[in-house]
Amino acid sequence: MPMLDIIYGVLLVLHGLVHLAWFAPTQPDEFPFRWKSLLLPHASEATLKRYISPMIVAQAVLFALAALGVWGVPLLAAAWVPMAIVAVALSTTIMVLLWHPWFFTGPAVNLLILGKAIWDLGLIR
Numbered sequence: 001m002p003m004l005d006i007i008y009g010v011l012l013v014l015h016g017l018v019h020l021a022w023f024a025p026t027q028p029d030e031f032p033f034r035w036k037s038l039l040l041p042h043a044s045e046a047t048l049k050r051y052i053s054p055m056i057v058a059q060a061v062l063f064a065l066a067a068l069g070v071w072g073v074p075l076l077a078a079a080w081v082p083m084a085i086v087a088v089a090l091s092t093t094i095m096v097l098l099w100h101p102w103f104f105t106g107p108a109v110n111l112l113i114l115g116k117a118i119w120d121l122g123l124i125r
Contacts, residue, residue, distance in 0.1 A: 001072060009067035009070040009071045010067070011109070011112070012070065012113065013067045015113065016061075016062070016064055016087065017060060019059060019091065019094060022098070023053075032100035032102040032103065033100075035098070037097050048098070055090050056094060058087075062086055063091075066081075068080075069083065080117075081117045081120055081121055084117045085114065092107065095110075
């Protein structure tokens with residue numbers, strides 16, 4: 001397995017795990033993982049948790065499964081690209097809904113993941 005695939009798989013896992021910080025106990029005000037939405041300013045914390053929590057868990061699982069696919073795990077190796085694309089879509093949706101200025105690298109990581117997925121599909125060379 002090429003070293004870049006190992007690194008890429010680790011990136012997938014870490015990017016999925018970082019979203020789980022929304023489930024961390026309450027932190028100081030500057031902590032970026034808050035249940036507040038600039039797009040939905042009147043949505044309560046409970047409402048945001050109810051609708052966004054399943055998306056956070058799903059994207060973390062999909063990124064982890066996609067990483068296993070990149071690393072060549074049977075069955076997952078053939079399906080990692082669609083899983084990564086769906087995980088990127090969920091991740092982007094989460095970041096847009098719960099945006100904080102500290103998330104400026106998140107969209108770049110999503111684009112990197114999406115670019116590699118599209119590259120492996122053979123749509124760009």
